[in-house]
Amino acid sequence: MQAIKRKKQKERIIENFFLICAFVAVVSVFAITVFVFYNGIKPFVSNSYPLWDFLTGVEWRPGSNMYGIFYMIVGSVLATFGAILIGVPVAIFTAVYISELAGSRIGKVIRFAVELLAGIPSVLYGVFGLGIIVPYVLKISPNAQGESLLATIMVLAIMILPTVVSISETSISVVPKEYREGSYALGASKIQTIFKVVLPAARSGIMTGVILGIGRAIGETMAVMLVCGNPIAGIPTSLFDQIRPLTTNIALEMGYASGVHQELLYSTGVVLFIFIMIINLAVNKLVKAKVGS
Amino acid sequence: MSRKASDFLVKGIIYLATGITLSVLLFIVGFIFVKGIGLVNWDFLTRDFNEKVVYAFMESNDVPLGIDEETLSKKNPYDKRYETHLEGPIYIKNIGAAIAKVAYKNHSTEREQFVITYIEKDSPFHSVKDSTGKDIKIRTDYIVQSINGNDFSGMTLAEVAEAIAAESGELKVKIVQPGGGIKSNIITTLYMVLLSLLVALPLGVFGAIYLTEYAKPGRLVNMIRFAAECLAGIPSIIFGLFGMAFFVVALNFQISLISGSLTVAIILLPVIIRSTEEALKTVPMAFREGSLALGATKLQTIFKVVLPCAVPGIATAVLLSIGRVVGESAALLLTAGTVAQIPGTLFSPGSTLTVQAYYVAKEEGNIELACAIGIVIIVIVIVLNILSRITSDKLDVFNKR
Amino acid sequence: MDAKIKFNTKNLDLFYGDFQALKAINMEIREKEVTAFIGPSGCGKSTFLRCLNRMNDLIDSVKINGEIIFDGQDINGNIDVINLRTRVGMVFQKPNPFPMSIYENIAYGPKCQGQKDKTQLDTLVKESLMKAALWDEVKDRLNKSALGLSGGQQQRLCIARTIAMNPEVILMDEPTSALDPIATAKIEDLMSSLKKDFTIIIVTHSMQQAGRISDKTAFFLMGEVIEFNETPIIFTNPNDKRTEDYITGRFG
Numbered sequence: 001m002q003a004i005k006r007k008k009q010k011e012r013i014i015e016n017f018f019l020i021c022a023f024v025a026v027v028s029v030f031a032i033t034v035f036v037f038y039n040g041i042k043p044f045v046s047n048s049y050p051l052w053d054f055l056t057g058v059e060w061r062p063g064s065n066m067y068g069i070f071y072m073i074v075g076s077v078l079a080t081f082g083a084i085l086i087g088v089p090v091a092i093f094t095a096v097y098i099s100e101l102a103g104s105r106i107g108k109v110i111r112f113a114v115e116l117l118a119g120i121p122s123v124l125y126g127v128f129g130l131g132i133i134v135p136y137v138l139k140i141s142p143n144a145q146g147e148s149l150l151a152t153i154m155v156l157a158i159m160i161l162p163t164v165v166s167i168s169e170t171s172i173s174v175v176p177k178e179y180r181e182g183s184y185a186l187g188a189s190k191i192q193t194i195f196k197v198v199l200p201a202a203r204s205g206i207m208t209g210v211i212l213g214i215g216r217a218i219g220e221t222m223a224v225m226l227v228c229g230n231p232i233a234g235i236p237t238s239l240f241d242q243i244r245p246l247t248t249n250i251a252l253e254m255g256y257a258s259g260v261h262q263e264l265l266y267s268t269g270v271v272l273f274i275f276i277m278i279i280n281l282a283v284n285k286l287v288k289a290k291v292g293s
Numbered sequence: 294m295s296r297k298a299s300d301f302l303v304k305g306i307i308y309l310a311t312g313i314t315l316s317v318l319l320f321i322v323g324f325i326f327v328k329g330i331g332l333v334n335w336d337f338l339t340r341d342f343n344e345k346v347v348y349a350f351m352e353s354n355d356v357p358l359g360i361d362e363e364t365l366s367k368k369n370p371y372d373k374r375y376e377t378h379l380e381g382p383i384y385i386k387n388i389g390a391a392i393a394k395v396a397y398k399n400h401s402t403e404r405e406q407f408v409i410t411y412i413e414k415d416s417p418f419h420s421v422k423d424s425t426g427k428d429i430k431i432r433t434d435y436i437v438q439s440i441n442g443n444d445f446s447g448m449t450l451a452e453v454a455e456a457i458a459a460e461s462g463e464l465k466v467k468i469v470q471p472g473g474g475i476k477s478n479i480i481t482t483l484y485m486v487l488l489s490l491l492v493a494l495p496l497g498v499f500g501a502i503y504l505t506e507y508a509k510p511g512r513l514v515n516m517i518r519f520a521a522e523c524l525a526g527i528p529s530i531i532f533g534l535f536g537m538a539f540f541v542v543a544l545n546f547q548i549s550l551i552s553g554s555l556t557v558a559i560i561l562l563p564v565i566i567r568s569t570e571e572a573l574k575t576v577p578m579a580f581r582e583g584s585l586a587l588g589a590t591k592l593q594t595i596f597k598v599v600l601p602c603a604v605p606g607i608a609t610a611v612l613l614s615i616g617r618v619v620g621e622s623a624a625l626l627l628t629a630g631t632v633a634q635i636p637g638t639l640f641s642p643g644s645t646l647t648v649q650a651y652y653v654a655k656e657e658g659n660i661e662l663a664c665a666i667g668i669v670i671i672v673i674v675i676v677l678n679i680l681s682r683i684t685s686d687k688l689d690v691f692n693k694r
Numbered sequence: 695m696d697a698k699i700k701f702n703t704k705n706l707d708l709f710y711g712d713f714q715a716l717k718a719i720n721m722e723i724r725e726k727e728v729t730a731f732i733g734p735s736g737c738g739k740s741t742f743l744r745c746l747n748r749m750n751d752l753i754d755s756v757k758i759n760g761e762i763i764f765d766g767q768d769i770n771g772n773i774d775v776i777n778l779r780t781r782v783g784m785v786f787q788k789p790n791p792f793p794m795s796i797y798e799n800i801a802y803g804p805k806c807q808g809q810k811d812k813t814q815l816d817t818l819v820k821e822s823l824m825k826a827a828l829w830d831e832v833k834d835r836l837n838k839s840a841l842g843l844s845g846g847q848q849q850r851l852c853i854a855r856t857i858a859m860n861p862e863v864i865l866m867d868e869p870t871s872a873l874d875p876i877a878t879a880k881i882e883d884l885m886s887s888l889k890k891d892f893t894i895i896i897v898t899h900s901m902q903q904a905g906r907i908s909d910k911t912a913f914f915l916m917g918e919v920i921e922f923n924e925t926p927i928i929f930t931n932p933n934d935k936r937t938e939d940y941i942t943g944r945f946g
Contacts (some may be wrong), residue, residue, distance in 0.1 A: 011592050015507055022500035022508075025566065026520040028559045032527065032535040039538050093310030101307060104754075110315065112678070117318045119674040121620030123651045124667045128321045131328060131660045158317050165314065178790035181749060182852065186803035186859055187780030191300040196802065201793050212526075219528020221623040222651050247530045247623070254537060254627050269534045273527075280526045284519075296808060 033273075040270035043263040054267060059233035060249065062257070067264045069271065071235045075243030076275075078149060078236060079224070080217040083156030088210055090157075091164035092199075095206075098165070099172045100194050111169070118162035126226035129155040134227055141240040147229035150239040155223050160213035167212060171205020172198060208286050215279045219272070221247040246272045322671060329664030336434070337665060340474025342633035342649065346438075348424050349431060349466045351417040356389030359413055365391055368410045370434040375399045375473065380450040382410040385457050388464070389416025392437060392457075394450040399473070406436045406469075407445055407453055417464075436469040475666055477635045481550070481643035484636060485629070486618045488554035489561055490611065496558075497565025498607060504566070505573040506595055525563040532560055533627035541628060551639040553629025557618055564617060565610045572606020573599060605687035612681040619673055622647045631656075646670050698725040700863060700893045701746060706760035708741060708750070715741050717917045718760070723910075725862075728885065728894045730904035730925070733914030734940070739897045742914070743865050746895065747782040748775050765862075780807065783856035784865040788872050789848035791840035791855075796832050799840045799851060803859045818858055826854035827884055846877025853884065857892075864888070866896040870903065882907055901941060905929050913937045 044051040049067060057068015094114070098107045133154050138146030175198050183193040199206070229242025230252060236243050250265050250272075257265055358365065365382060368391070381393035391411040397404050410433060412418050418431045437453075439445055441460055445453045500517070508514040536556030546552045576599050584594040600607075622645075630642030631652045644652060646666055654663035701723040708716035716738045723729050731739035741750070748769060750756045761768045769778055780803070791799050800819040801809075809815060819836070823829040828850045832843070840851055849869055856864055866885075870878040885894060885907050898904050904911050905925060912922040913934075921928060921937045932938045 007590065011590060014592055015503070018499045018503035018507060021496045022503040022517050022566075024496050025500065025524055025562050026517055028562065029520040029523050031539065032531065032559075035535050035538040035543075036531060039534075090310045090313050093307045094314040097307050097311040101304075102311075110311065112682075113315055113318050115678060116322075116675065117314075119616055119620070119678055120321065121622060121647045121650075121670060121674075123620075123622045123647050123654075123663075124325060124670065125321070127650060127654045127660060127663045127667060128324055130654055131664070132320075132324055158321070161314055161317065176790070177752075178786060178788055179792055181752070181784075181786060182790040182792065182855075183802070183806075184749065184752065185747065185779055185784035185786075185865075186806065186855060187776050187783075188803065188806040189296060189300050189776050191303050192296070192806045195303070196806070197792050215526055215528070219530065221528065221530040222626070226651070226654055247528065250530055250534060251623055251626055254534070266534060266538070269531055273531055276527060276531070280523055283526070284522070296806075 036266060036269050036273055039263055039266035041267070043260050043267060048260045049264060054264065055271075058235055060244070061232055062253070062261045065260075067261070069246065069249070069268055071233065072244050072246050072249055072268070073271065074235050075149070075228070076218055076245040076247070076272075079152045079156055079228070079243060079245060080214055082149070082153035083160055083217045084210065084214060086153065087157035087160040087213065088164055091161050091209075091213070092168050092206060094161070095165045095168035095172055096194055096199070099169050100190070100198065111166075114162050114165050118166065122159065122220060122223040123226075125155055125159050126223035129223060129227040137240070143240045145229060145242065147227055147242055148240045149228075149236050149243045151227040152224055152243060152245070153239075155227050156217045156220060159220060159223060160217050163216055164206075164209045164213045167209030168202070168206045171202040171209070174205075175201045204286055208283055211279055211283050211286065215276060215283075218245075218275055218279070219247060221251050224248055225251055246275075325664045325667040325671060328661055329666070329668045332661055332665035333668055337474050338479070338669075339476050341470065341472050341477050342475060344472040345470040347429060347468050347470065349418075349421040349429065349464075349468050350423070351388075351421045351464050351466070353387040353461050353464050354389065354415070354417045355386045356413045356415045356417075357386065358384045358391075360411075365411055368433070369393070370408070370410060376406075376408070379405065383450055383454040384411070385454050387458055387461065388418060388466075389413040390418055392450070392453065394453075406438070407450070409433050409435050409437060431468060432470075434471055436471060437466055438469055439467040441465050475633075475646065475649065475669065477633050478644055478646045478649045478666070479669070480635045481629075482619060482645040482647075484550055484643070485554050485557065485625070485645055486615050488550065488639075489557040489618055490614060492555060492558035493561035493565055493614065494611065497562050497610070498569050500562075501566045501569035501573060502595060502600075505570055506591070506599065521563040521566050524559065525567075529560060529621060529624040530627075532556055533624035535559075536624060536628035547640055548628060548630040548642045549640045550629060550636040550643055553625045553645075556624050556628045557621055560621065560624065561614045561617055564613050568610035568613060569603065569607055572603035572609070575606070576602040605684045608684040609681045612677050612684065616674060616677045619645070619670060619677075620647060621645070622651055626651070699723070700725045700765065701895075702763040703745075704761040704763070706742075706745065706762060707758070708738075708745065709757040710753070711755045715917050716745075719919055721912065721919060721922055723893070723895060725893050726889060726891075727909040728889055728896065728907055730908035730911045731895070731897045731914060732899075732901055732904050732911060732940075735899075737914040738917040739912075739914040740867055743867055743895060743897050744784075746863070746865055747779050747784055749784065751775065780859050781861050782863045782865060783859055783861035784867065785849070785852050785856055785869045787868040789845055789852055791843070791848050791851050793839065793841055795837045796840045796843070796851060797836040800855050800858050803855060807859075822854040822858040823851075825857050825888070826850045827880065827887075828854055844877070846873050846880060849873060849877070849881060850884065853881070853888075857888075861892065863893040863895065866894065868897050868899055871899055878903075901929070913940060915940070 043049045054067055054069060056070050057066060058071040059066045059068050098110050102110060129151055133151045134146035137148055137151045141148060179197050179201055180193055183197045224245055225248040228245060228248060230244045230248055231242040246268050249268050254265055365384060369378060376395040376397050379394040379396055382391040384391040390409050390413060392407045393410045395406060395408050397406050412433055421429055421431055423429050440457050441464060443456050504514060504517060536552055540546045540552035540555050541548055580598050580602065581594055584598045625645055625648050631644045631648055632642045633644050633649055636643035646669060650663045650666040653659045699722050703719050703721050706716055706719040707714060719742060731743065733739050744750050745762060758770055762770055767773060792802065797819055800822050801815050804815060804818055820829065823832065828847060831847060843851060870881050888894060908925045911925045911928040913920045915936060921932060921934045928937065929941060932941060
């Protein structure tokens with residue numbers, strides 16, 4: 001009896017140990033939120049910098065105590081929007097090719113290529129952007145530098161490809177074959193079947209891919225840092241203007257900032273965090289909606 | 294427009310899009326290889342990134358040349374990427390070594406220098422101390438710059454050989470250990486991979502075991518799943534901010550290997566939890582029932598039946614994680630720093646390959662070097678991709694039964 | 695017996711890779727009749743049905759020898775498959791309405807053919823639904839999702855969708871196997887009323903169903919047609935011992 005009791009106790013202890021391991025994820029999310037928000041809200045609570053000026057300012061000059069991030073928000077949003085506009089159609093068409101038109105062998109090869117594209121670290125996309133895209137933009141740009149909104153959009157559009165392709169492809173391939181058969185039996189062509197039946201049926205999965213792509217684009221730092229120009233002021237008004245997305249603002253100056261300057265970099269992180277939260281919630285909603293139907 | 298024509302058009306667009314995707318990949322990989330391949334060789338992989346200047350103290354001691362002149366003239370250990378042979382080598386008895394004059398040229402520097410090409414067995418170079426009395430090692434590709442305060446710059450090889458031969462007794466030689474390599478970054482990357490996996494792997498695997506084997510559906514499980522999803526969606530710069538605030542500042546770990554690897558460990562958690570969970574789910578229920586029916590406890594069942602079946606899945610998780618660590622940059626930039634050195638302790642900084650690639654591209658504008666590092670990274674990524682394909686095929690065995 | 699021959703197959707063989715699923719099928723199917731295919735699972739009856747509008751094209755490993763003459767033309771030859779499928783419609787085992795509105799489901803086929811006129815589409819949708827005896831049940835919710843219908847309604851919707859194409863032949867692959875008896879009865883009623891306009895070929899698991907609705911019945915076994923004759927003869931006085939065994943329930 002004693003032995004069995006001990007065994008049971010041991011099992012219980014280990015189960016709790018497993019639970020603690022699983023709970024680390026929860027603690028991490030909590031800690032990340034608390035630390036970033038605590039540091040980021042401090043300057044506004046202690047009145048060392050006015051929130052309104054921070055959110056609406058269009059100049060970031062730590063030397064003269066000016067910390068405005070409005071032009072960064074605009075930059076981030078424009079770059080993300082542009083990347084989605086270019087990257088998503090290409091990605092969805094590629095996904096259609098892989099799952100509907102390509103033979104199984106060619107499909108496999110392209111899928112491998114897309115996975116490889118996903119595995120390339122973002123820095124190398126940046127290096128590519130700096131080595132190829134930026135000089136090319138410089139050639140057609142009226143400005144004196146190639147680092148620009150346009151270059152950023154190009155790099156980000158490439159970077160979201162693998163995310164959107166693989167998620168779209170998965171959700172296209174789980175569309176029941178009965179839909180396809182039904183459509184063919186009604187005399188629809190392959191292309192009509194794909195665009196009128198398959199893609200609409202895979203819509204919510206594709207949307208999830210697109211939103212994750214938005215998340216990746218808005219959160220991307222290192223690749224963007226190499227090609228965006230990082231100006232200290234100014235709302236971009238043309239594709240050839242430089243931008244300074246929220247992410248690069250943090251990465252550029254965190255290394256040496258201190259005091260209010262450092263805290264306001266955390267505040268930049270908070271703004272970014274809120275954007276990401278909204279995106280995460282949207283994904284969550286979409287996934288839930290899919291389960292519901 | 295007729296249906297045929299419009300179908301044809303749309304098909305064309307689909308092919309075009311796929312072509313764009315593929316050519317973008319080819320273009321990027323091709324660009325990195327073409328730009329960088331000229332710099333990749335053995336020296337690149339085995340040298341430190343930074344040059345290191347040391348003052349070597351040693352006793353002069355006449356040592357005769359033990360090999361014939363022809364063999365000596367064939368020894369050319371300098372870095373072919375940057376150095377071209379000019380004169381020599383000349384063997385100098387009192388230091389028991391041969392030196393040659395080479396021209397050094399990289400994208401920013403151009404100069405002539407004297408490189409040790411050969412060290413005799415009994416050479417005083419084998420017993421050298423630095424200014425603090427510590428033993429140091431001198432190798433054949435090192436550069437000599439001065440002897441007893443007599444600087445060699447602007448001299449011919451013959452003049453240098455004469456100047457060295459003229460010295461006797463205790464010698465003080467200014468020696469430069471050549472840089473331009475990424476050995477330290479490779480080793481830092483390895484450390485980072487090992488340390489972060491050491492933390493994240495057990496946490497992730499045990500967490501996944503809890504979620505699949507123990508947890509009953511409810512608020513707790515939903516919360517854990519939601520948290521893992523959130524972690525997967527947070528961009529790495531935010532992890533960097535957190536790492537900076539928590540590990541670097543609050544725990545006072547400084548910008549260091551440990552701060553970096555703990556931050557990355559959190560990034561890895563959702564990756565490991567998710568793939569392990571999926572692997573555990575593929576293990577047929579019948580296996581568990583069979584084991585339990587034989588009187589095994591739940592724990593025994595998990596460790597002796599379920600986990601062994603899920604090993605390929607966990608291996609995939611490990612491979613994915615290595616890929617994540619190798620590719621990670623923004624978080625490490627803020628927590629592990631950009632110093633190209635092998636971290637001596639857990640609390641010293643060091644830059645991984647990826648961070649180094651960023652650093653040389655951004656701070657030095659050296660695209661070639663960044664691409665050369667990129668080649669190493671891409672090779673690692675490809676190898677990991679192929680390996681994970683193999684392991685995940687292994688896991689599919691259950692599904693095919 | 696002077697009705698026109700709609701389908702005429704000559705020595706039709708079909709392989710899935712190395713496996714021969716159909717062996718030398720010779721069959722004449724007449725216009726405006728209901729022809730039923732019966733036989734045990736895996737006997738090739740569904741495979742044969744799917745040959746008639748070339749749905750087997752969707753499976754990579756399929757190889758076909760022999761001829762299928764449809765209105766004097768070999769459909770395995772160089773023909774427009776899409777055109778064939780508009781003339782030979784198909785209803786599947788599991789109701790498979792598209793995840794769109796009821797209206798859109800019916801209008802799908804005509805729209806694919808380039809029909810854009812809204813009023814014509816409206817009439818077509820109404821007529822098709824009426825012919826499929828579904829109009830009264832759904833006329834108030836044409837713009838609601840088709841997935842909200844019951845199984846039997848969904849299957850009738852699929853039939854209506856096929857009728858909207860105004861095909862010459864309707865293939866039905868066990869159309870009632872996923873439905874309850876009441877819904878099945880409705881579909882069977884529907885079939886007898888459709889007979890005057892369409893040639894119907896139906897695969898069924900249920901011998902009673904074949905007996906109730908078909909004019910002719912073919913018995914399939916292991917990829918061969920054992921017997922093909924007037925339905926009453928098959929069920930009361932079969933020529934072949936194996937047919938009799940199957941009918942009387944000795945195997946299958």
